[in-house]
Amino acid sequence: MTDNIDDGRHDFDFFHGRWHTVGRKLVDVTDRTCSEWVEFEGAGECRPILGGLGNVDTLTVPALPPGGQPMDGATLRLFDPATGIWRIWWMSSRMPGVLDTPVAGRFDGGRGIFEGPDEFDGVPVLVRFEWHVVDGDRAEWAQRFSWDDGATWDDVNYTFTHTRVGPPGV
Known part of the structure; x- marks a missing residue:
């Protein structure tokens, strides 16, 4: 659904489609002294839902380091027109049955x-x-953490670079 409303609901429209993803993360993102990075590749797709007030994307990584195990993940994004705020939830096969706090x-x-x-x-x-x-x-x-309620932020501990490979699949 395309409309002329400019309240923020179209902010993630750029992400609709199929993507090649290159990930880079610290081996242990919760260890503030960790400096060892690992890289991996994956494939994803994002589709709008709820008439454009949200979207769902999936990511498949054949071998997530360390260990090289496959990982499937998904993101749910929902837009609140009353506040102009997006909420984002993450879930993955690495933590079955868990929907991260948004x-x-x-x-x-x-x-x-x-x-x-x-x-x-x-x-x-x-x-x-x-x-x-x-x-x-x-x-x-990119992802960062603050261990002091937002007074300071650690350096980036996880990144994805997404390159479009096509429109959403049929």
């Missing part, structure tokens, strides 16, 4: 910042997703 935020131009609380081993942390729309065929996503 992050929330919005785009300003071609950059989006989405934050929310989480917990690792009983320690509270704020998670930040950062989206950057490079152009219509390339987008970048």
Whole structure:
């Protein structure tokens, strides 16, 4: 569904389609002293839902390091027209039956910042997703953590570079 409403509901329209994804992550994203990075590739697809007020994307990684196990993941994004806020939930085969706590935020131009609380081993942390729309065929996503309620943010610990390979499948 395409309309002329400019309240933020179209901010993720750029991501509808099929993508080749190159991921890069710290071996242990929760270890603030970890400096060892691993890289991997995957394939994904994003489709609109709810008349454009949300979308779902899937990501398949044949071999996620370390260990080389396959991983399937999915993201649910929902837009609230009353607030102009997007909420983003992540789920994966690495943690079956778990839907991560959502992050929330919005785009300003071609950059989006989405934050929310989480917990690792009983320690509270704020998670930040950062989206950057490079152009219509390339987008970048990064993740950071704050262990002090947003006063400071760690360096990026996970990235995806998405390159378009086609429109959504049939």
